[in-house]
Amino acid sequence: MTRRSRSRPWILSAPALLLFLVLLLVPLAMTFILSFHSFSFYGGITPTFSLENYIEVLSDGYFYEIFGRTFAIALATTLICAAIGLPQAYFLSRMHPFWRSVMLLVVLGPLLISVVVRTLGWAILLGNKGVINDALRDLGLITSPIRMMYTSGGIVLALVHVMVPFMILAIWAALQRTDPATESAAESLGARPWTIFRRIVLPQAMPGILSGSLIVFSLSASAFATPAILGGRRVKVVSTTVYDEFLNTLNWPLGAAIAMLLLVSVLAIMVGWNRLVERRFAGVFE
Amino acid sequence: MPFLQLSGLTKRFGDVVAVEDFSLAVEKGEFVSLLGPSGCGKTTTLQMIAGFEQPTSGHIMLNGRHLEEVPARNRGLGIVFQTYALFPHMTVEENVAFGLEMRGIDKKERARKVAGALELVQLAHLAKRYPRAMSGGQRQRVALARALVIEPELLLLDEPLSNLDAKLREEMQLELRRIQQEAGVTTLLVTHDQNEAMALSDRVAVMHHGRLMQQETPFHVYENPKSSFISTFLGKTNSLTATLKTTNDEGSALVCNGMELAGPPAHLRPGPITVSLRPERIEIVEAGEAVVSGPVIERIFLGDQWLFRIETPIGPLLVVRRNRGQREPEHGETVHLAWTPHHLRLLPKEDEAA
Ligand SMILES: Nc1ncnc2c1ncn2[C@@H]1O[C@H](COP(=O)(O)OP(=O)(O)O)[C@@H](O)[C@H]1O
Numbered sequence: 001m002t003r004r005s006r007s008r009p010w011i012l013s014a015p016a017l018l019l020f021l022v023l024l025l026v027p028l029a030m031t032f033i034l035s036f037h038s039f040s041f042y043g044g045i046t047p048t049f050s051l052e053n054y055i056e057v058l059s060d061g062y063f064y065e066i067f068g069r070t071f072a073i074a075l076a077t078t079l080i081c082a083a084i085g086l087p088q089a090y091f092l093s094r095m096h097p098f099w100r101s102v103m104l105l106v107v108l109g110p111l112l113i114s115v116v117v118r119t120l121g122w123a124i125l126l127g128n129k130g131v132i133n134d135a136l137r138d139l140g141l142i143t144s145p146i147r148m149m150y151t152s153g154g155i156v157l158a159l160v161h162v163m164v165p166f167m168i169l170a171i172w173a174a175l176q177r178t179d180p181a182t183e184s185a186a187e188s189l190g191a192r193p194w195t196i197f198r199r200i201v202l203p204q205a206m207p208g209i210l211s212g213s214l215i216v217f218s219l220s221a222s223a224f225a226t227p228a229i230l231g232g233r234r235v236k237v238v239s240t241t242v243y244d245e246f247l248n249t250l251n252w253p254l255g256a257a258i259a260m261l262l263l264v265s266v267l268a269i270m271v272g273w274n275r276l277v278e279r280r281f282a283g284v285f286e
Numbered sequence: 287m288p289f290l291q292l293s294g295l296t297k298r299f300g301d302v303v304a305v306e307d308f309s310l311a312v313e314k315g316e317f318v319s320l321l322g323p324s325g326c327g328k329t330t331t332l333q334m335i336a337g338f339e340q341p342t343s344g345h346i347m348l349n350g351r352h353l354e355e356v357p358a359r360n361r362g363l364g365i366v367f368q369t370y371a372l373f374p375h376m377t378v379e380e381n382v383a384f385g386l387e388m389r390g391i392d393k394k395e396r397a398r399k400v401a402g403a404l405e406l407v408q409l410a411h412l413a414k415r416y417p418r419a420m421s422g423g424q425r426q427r428v429a430l431a432r433a434l435v436i437e438p439e440l441l442l443l444d445e446p447l448s449n450l451d452a453k454l455r456e457e458m459q460l461e462l463r464r465i466q467q468e469a470g471v472t473t474l475l476v477t478h479d480q481n482e483a484m485a486l487s488d489r490v491a492v493m494h495h496g497r498l499m500q501q502e503t504p505f506h507v508y509e510n511p512k513s514s515f516i517s518t519f520l521g522k523t524n525s526l527t528a529t530l531k532t533t534n535d536e537g538s539a540l541v542c543n544g545m546e547l548a549g550p551p552a553h554l555r556p557g558p559i560t561v562s563l564r565p566e567r568i569e570i571v572e573a574g575e576a577v578v579s580g581p582v583i584e585r586i587f588l589g590d591q592w593l594f595r596i597e598t599p600i601g602p603l604l605v606v607r608r609n610r611g612q613r614e615p616e617h618g619e620t621v622h623l624a625w626t627p628h629h630l631r632l633l634p635k636e637d638e639a640a
């Protein structure tokens with residue numbers, strides 16, 4: 001290879017690299033540095049180096065509760081998405097190609113609408129005087145409204161709505177790689193439909209479920225708009241807490257420390273998950 | 287009553303007639319091939335026997351019971367799919383054990399039978415492997431073991447060798463025949479490869495456009511094809527258009543491209559017919575004994591054989607000669623050809639539409 005042709009890929013990818021550097025790495029590095037600074041109400045931010053912000057977060061049960069709630073919401077969202085996504089992806093993969101492309105569009109539809117619009121829609125549905133509660137009351141099924149706004153359940157519901165397409169696409173991609181004849185083979189060997197699903201389809205869909213879970217979990221754990229609108233101040237998650245520290249308390253260093261902790265814990269969970277998956281499926285799938 | 291009896295089997299997909307009025311009888315322990323070009327309805331026929339497609343009409347009887355109403359999982363047939371359809375998330379052993387597990391056979395008995403089946407296909411040493419880490423030929427054997435371990439009444443094979451390369455395919459043909467005979471299982475194989483059908487089966491059933499054309503031993507079908515389609519589909523042949531002038535018990539008189547030829551007795555009316563002449567039945571002779579003569583226009587060496595194409599007054603003729611290490615005619619050299627009249631096969635002229 002000549003020198004020029006070796007440098008060409010670098011030159012060609014320079015704009016993208018630069019953008020990546022400026023827009024992602026620099027703010028990230030600055031947040032990281034910021035998290036070691038100290039803050040006082042009167043003095044503002046002083047550029048010191050101390051671990052006091054981290055110590056504050058890690059020694060306060062309040063933050064543990066928020067982190068716990070965030071991961072619980074992300075986990076519940078992931079599990080529900082998997083439960084919904086698996087059968088839907090399975091039907092999708094067995095559909096006539098024409099109907100499949102129509103259904104794919106339906107599945108991806110929610111992604112075309114802004115998160116804020118969609119979440120406000122959920123707020124209209126879920127409120128105490130919202131559509132659902134009104135309908136139930138008019139039907140005489142309830143007397144006092146069921147509280148759905150400002151609950152973790154409401155957040156999970158709306159997050160599932162946003163995240164389920166990612167899960168479906170991941171599982172569908174995995175199912176695309178499977179041979180439908182394996183199901184016929186199992187049937188010819190005496191397996192009933194449920195056994196075929198459990199023993200043949202599910203294991204082959206597993207790589208898709210696992211990668212879909214990874215995406216859904218990390219996106220849900222760091223989601224902001226949905227918990228901000230549906231959870232408000234009452235049901236705080238990590239991202240809304242960071243926001244409050246930055247914009248209400250103006251304690252930027254503490255907010256930065258919380259943000260870094262979220263980043264690190266999500267990364268740790270992802271890497272651990274990946275390890276687990278790789279170890280479990282080594283040698284089975286390409 | 288034959289062991290497997292298909293009667294009047296028909297399958298339509300909307301307007302497409304995939305299989306039409308198909309009847310076939312297979313005896314216990316027999317190896318029968320369904321041979322035909324791609325799209326002629328072989329797979330559909332097999333799928334109906336397997337229970338994955340419902341016949342539009344017709345009956346399937348196996349060992350005295352009607353199969354049409356029986357769901358696929360209760361038919362107890364061993365099926366080897368074209369793609370093998372091995373379970374990628376299970377080891378070889380687990381793949382083979384699956385059918386036994388579904389039958390509720392206890393663990394010890396299962397292990398014994400799996401070991402036996404893997405022994406039969408000579409894969410005992412790879413029991414713990416995943417299919418991904420195996421070659422095409424090995425996967426093929428796993429699929430075979432998985433189908434045979436349930437001791438099926440009938441083994442169905444859909445183009446089992448078509449995904450293998452040529453050399454491996456020949457090896458697997460012998461292997462498949464050995465395994466089938468050792469297991470003694472009645473077998474129906476689907477293939478578009480005439481060599482495979484002839485090498486493996488006791489009987490060949492030739493299909494064309496969803497219909498059964500002829501079913502006999504491979505030798506019979508090759509020697510006495512019922513139609514010019516079969517004669518060209520099984521082996522190489524020279525198909526000549528000719529006119530049948532007269533025929534009696536002694537022989538017949540033909541005219542081909544203005545040349546008079548002698549043929550065997552024919553059960554055809556005088557008129558236009560197709561004549562089939564196998565290339566290996568044509569001999570190169572001295573000028574005096576020639577039926578036709580002409581220059582060599584193509585000359586191909588195949589190792590054990592020579593293949594010549596010779597331009598003659600009745601049309602270009604393909605001639606095959608065993609390679610005996612002797613000098614063979616050169617390109618452009620004029621050669622003299624002859625054959626005995628009873629090697630000609632006189633066949634009804636095929637409709638262009640058919
Ligand atoms: N599910 C189906 N829907 C519509 N047409 C089909 C279907 N399966 C097969 N066919 C048609 O039936 C004919 C026979 O197909 P097939 O049995 O697969 O042939 P072969 O196995 O001999 O190549 C073909 O013309 C094919 O297009």
Ligand SMILES: [Mg+2]
Pocket residue numbers: 328329330
């Ligand atoms: Mg086929």
